[in-house]
Amino acid sequence: MSAEYQVHGDVAVITLNNPPVNGLGLATRQGIVDGLGKAQADAGVKAIVITGAGGAFSGGADIKEFGTDKSLAEPNLHTVIAAIEQSAKPVIAAIHSVCMGGGLELALGCHYRVAAPGCSVALPEVKLGLLPGAGGTQRLPRVIGVEAALNMIVSGEAVKSEFIASVPGQKLFDKLAASPESLAEEALAFARSVADTRPLPLVRNLPCKHPQGDAYFQFARNMVKGMAKNFPAPAKCVDAVEAATKNKKFDDGLARERERFINLMWTAESRALRHLFFAERAASKIPDVPADTRKRDVKKVAVIGAGTMGGGIAMNFLNAGIPVVMLETKQEALERGVGTMRKNYEAQVKKGKLKQDKYDQRMALLTTTLDYADLKDADLVIEAVFEDMGVKEQVFKKLDEVMKPGAILASNTSTLDLNQIASFTKRPQDVVGLHFFSPANVMKLLEVVRGDATAHDVLATVMAVAKKIKKTAVVSGVCDGFIGNRMIEQYGRQAGFLLDEGCTPSQVDKAIEKFGFAMGPFRMGDLAGNDIGWAIRKRRAVEKPGMKYSKTADLLCERGRFGQKVGKGWYDYVAGKRDAIPNAEVEQMVAEHRQSLGITPRKISDEEIVQRLVYSLVNEAAHILEEGIANKASDIDVVYIFGYGFPVHRGGPLNYANEVGLFSVAQAMKRFAQNPQDDASFWQPAPLIERLVAEGKGF
Ligand code: 3HC
Numbered sequence: 229m230s231a232e233y234q235v236h237g238d239v240a241v242i243t244l245n246n247p248p249v250n251g252l253g254l255a256t257r258q259g260i261v262d263g264l265g266k267a268q269a270d271a272g273v274k275a276i277v278i279t280g281a282g283g284a285f286s287g288g289a290d291i292k293e294f295g296t297d298k299s300l301a302e303p304n305l306h307t308v309i310a311a312i313e314q315s316a317k318p319v320i321a322a323i324h325s326v327c328m329g330g331g332l333e334l335a336l337g338c339h340y341r342v343a344a345p346g347c348s349v350a351l352p353e354v355k356l357g358l359l360p361g362a363g364g365t366q367r368l369p370r371v372i373g374v375e376a377a378l379n380m381i382v383s384g385e386a387v388k389s390e391f392i393a394s395v396p397g398q399k400l401f402d403k404l405a406a407s408p409e410s411l412a413e414e415a416l417a418f419a420r421s422v423a424d425t426r427p428l429p430l431v432r433n434l435p436c437k438h439p440q441g442d443a444y445f446q447f448a449r450n451m452v453k454g455m456a457k458n459f460p461a462p463a464k465c466v467d468a469v470e471a472a473t474k475n476k477k478f479d480d481g482l483a484r485e486r487e488r489f490i491n492l493m494w495t496a497e498s499r500a501l502r503h504l505f506f507a508e509r510a511a512s513k514i515p516d517v518p519a520d521t522r523k524r525d526v527k528k529v530a531v532i533g534a535g536t537m538g539g540g541i542a543m544n545f546l547n548a549g550i551p552v553v554m555l556e557t558k559q560e561a562l563e564r565g566v567g568t569m570r571k572n573y574e575a576q577v578k579k580g581k582l583k584q585d586k587y588d589q590r591m592a593l594l595t596t597t598l599d600y601a602d603l604k605d606a607d608l609v610i611e612a613v614f615e616d617m618g619v620k621e622q623v624f625k626k627l628d629e630v631m632k633p634g635a636i637l638a639s640n641t642s643t644l645d646l647n648q649i650a651s652f653t654k655r656p657q658d659v660v661g662l663h664f665f666s667p668a669n670v671m672k673l674l675e676v677v678r679g680d681a682t683a684h685d686v687l688a689t690v691m692a693v694a695k696k697i698k699k700t701a702v703v704s705g706v707c708d709g710f711i712g713n714r715m716i717e718q719y720g721r722q723a724g725f726l727l728d729e730g731c732t733p734s735q736v737d738k739a740i741e742k743f744g745f746a747m748g749p750f751r752m753g754d755l756a757g758n759d760i761g762w763a764i765r766k767r768r769a770v771e772k773p774g775m776k777y778s779k780t781a782d783l784l785c786e787r788g789r790f791g792q793k794v795g796k797g798w799y800d801y802v803a804g805k806r807d808a809i810p811n812a813e814v815e816q817m818v819a820e821h822r823q824s825l826g827i828t829p830r831k832i833s834d835e836e837i838v839q840r841l842v843y844s845l846v847n848e849a850a851h852i853l854e855e856g857i858a859n860k861a862s863d864i865d866v867v868y869i870f871g872y873g874f875p876v877h878r879g880g881p882l883n884y885a886n887e888v889g890l891f892s893v894a895q896a897m898k899r900f901a902q903n904p905q906d907d908a909s910f911w912q913p914a915p916l917i918e919r920l921v922a923e924g925k926g927f
């Protein structure tokens with residue numbers, strides 16, 4: 229049963245009980261309607277309180293039901309709210325902890341609302357590509373005003389109950405309880421105090437107007453257009469709230485809201501966001517590491533190397549209030565690294581994003597050293613020295629000597645074999661990869677690299693640490709490039725072949741940016757430094773001599789065009805600006821190389837560019853899944869959304885492939901395999917794709 233019914237004297241209490249957040253699934257909705265029925269039938273009951281068990285009043289509709297028959301089945305949320313409004317006895321919502329989406333809409337349907345302080349109140353549907361679909365757009369403006377309501381609906385952000393209660397004139401809460409602990413008692417007392425009040429107040433009967441209606445909604449529309457270019461929901465939120473101010477009949481506004489909600493539910497954008505909601509949460513779950521695995525304490529962290537990555541990594545921990553000791557080989561390197569960290573923080577202070585005292589507190593948690601002996605009390609050490617196996621060997625041997633037993637030894641390597649690194653120690657079970665992305669204090673993604681020997685409690689601990697420092701962690705097995713970079717290499721190869729066949733760098737970038745990528749491959753190369761890929765290809769030429777690449781990127785590097793850091797790469801850059809200006813010399817270089825290969829340039833459509841770039845990611849991902857490097861398809865989507873700027877509204881490469889249909893994706897791959905300028909062997913669809921196509925399934 230997912231709603232409980234109890235009678236306390238003359239007050240009936242209906243308690244939603246559908247863990248983890250009392251989502252309003254079918255059984256819960258039915259439970260509320262049943263409870264209301266019992267309360268109406270019991271002459272001894274004078275008032276009804278609705279509340280939630282555990283850590284939430286309600287987190288809203290049960291998202292797991294979306295897309296299933298249960299989601300719209302009767303009693304739907306409209307029917308439940310109508311039953312509350314029509315109750316002959318007053319219904320009081322006793323709200324605490326989390327009151328969101330359909331949960332808030334349910335509360336707005338009640339005659340009265342008593343809230344505990346500290347409760348997060350939100351209509352977050354827009355974050356799932358939806359609008360509130362059970363009266364939220366019609367009722368919230370009536371209790372907190374049109375502008376405040378529209379801000380909450382369009383942003384989806386939570387507001388604290390005590391803040392709302394402090395706003396003069398608000399009608400959302402009839403009472404703010406003294407504390408979460410006293411809510412139940414105060415709600416019962418409140419229910420008794422209104423038991424005989426008639427007529428019962430309804431939010432639907434309150435007026436809803438904006439003094440400068442047309443001008444205000446025009447302004448709001450312009451704002452959301454700029455902010456949410458790939459998503460239809462925010463504009464629909466504005467339409468729905470405007471309708472609340474214009475419709476003469478409340479139920480007309482409700483009906484239009486419902487229609488818009490159902491239409492949005494079927495959009496690819498909403499499916500993508502719902503997929504990512506669960507994907508992000510699923511990423512932290514590792515199949516063979518139970519959720520109750522005991523974690524090690526991480527109270528102090530050591531970072532080796534104060535370069536580009538070391539400084540950023542250290543900042544994450546300082547921001548979370550965890551002390552860091554940073555080790556380098558030379559005092560100058562330490563000073564340079566700490567200077568960069570200070571500069572980063574100072575920029576945040578200047579922009580008003582960080583208070584001076586917070587900055588001071590964070591820096592006070594940092595110590596520096598040249599001596600390994602100073603690391604011995606750290607619980608976790610993260611190595612971020614040069615990407616060179618010899619240097620890593622020296623460092624890990626030293627760490628093995630000095631670190632206390634049970635300390636976790638992590639490497640930030642982006643390409644080296646973690647198992648080999650672990651073998652430099654006598655405690656490979658304590659070694660793990662923590663692959664941060666640059667800039668490490670900004671990028672949300674963290675690839676956790678699991679070595680053959682990595683212990684379960686080490687994995688459980690670093691996943692928890694990742695959450696503490698606000699990273700989205702995904703587990704990867706050991707292979708060259710792990711999940712993200714292994715896939716991006718194929719994408720980069722395709723970008724090169726496209727140049728050889730007739731594209732210019734800006735044509736490729738524009739096509740994929742129109743698809744929604746934050747940055748095309750050539751602008752990305754210029755930002756990251758083209759010399760990095762150059763070094764990797766040189767190494768590859770030794771390790772994997774058969775791999776086919778376009779030579780254009782090497783030719784570019786031979787001209788010293790390393791990217792933004794030198795003011796020139798695939799594009800030109802003006803100092804202090806990030807605009808990519810196409811360069812005729814580069815285009816000439818590409819054309820000459822093409823000629824040297826004897827290729828007659830052809831016109832390549834944007835569609836082909838996008839398919840080749842995105843499907844190259846998809847095919848490599850399928851191999852990665854099959855080899856067990858990634859645990860699940862959704863993990864790969866999380867890597868690409870949080871680490872590589874893949875368009876959020878497409879839900880990641882594998883969600884996108886599912887949307888297109890794997891049959892079409894495989895057909896396209898087979899077509900690309902026929903292209904003599906491309907790599908036919910790469911374009912054989914991965915066996916996993918062939919199998920899924922044969923079974924009519926998606927990833
Ligand atoms: N339905 C089903 N499951 C939900 C859920 C929901 N509405 N909200 C959260 N969950 C689940 C999560 O999937 C997760 O499950 P797991 O433990 O199996 O992974 C668990 O609850 C805990 O979630 P979090 O890890 O996010 O826990 P937090 O404590 O950090 O956050 C929360 C709790 C603030 C409620 C957050 O989960 C959240 O923002 N949830 C989404 C709320 C939302 O979008 N509601 C609107 C739904 S649409 C709607 O109501 C339509 C209506 O207008 C008609």
Ligand code: NAI
Pocket residue numbers: 532533534535536537538555556557561611612613614615616619622623640641642643663664665666
């Ligand atoms: P970097 O060159 O900026 O910094 C490396 C630092 O390590 C230097 O300050 C150097 O003095 C120090 N160092 C070298 N040997 C040392 C030793 N024996 N003991 C202590 N300190 C030593 O390099 P970067 O870019 O910070 O890379 C570090 C690691 O992070 C590499 O393994 C790299 O592959 C990885 N990485 C880099 C990313 C990037 O975008 N730069 C992204 C993800 C991972």
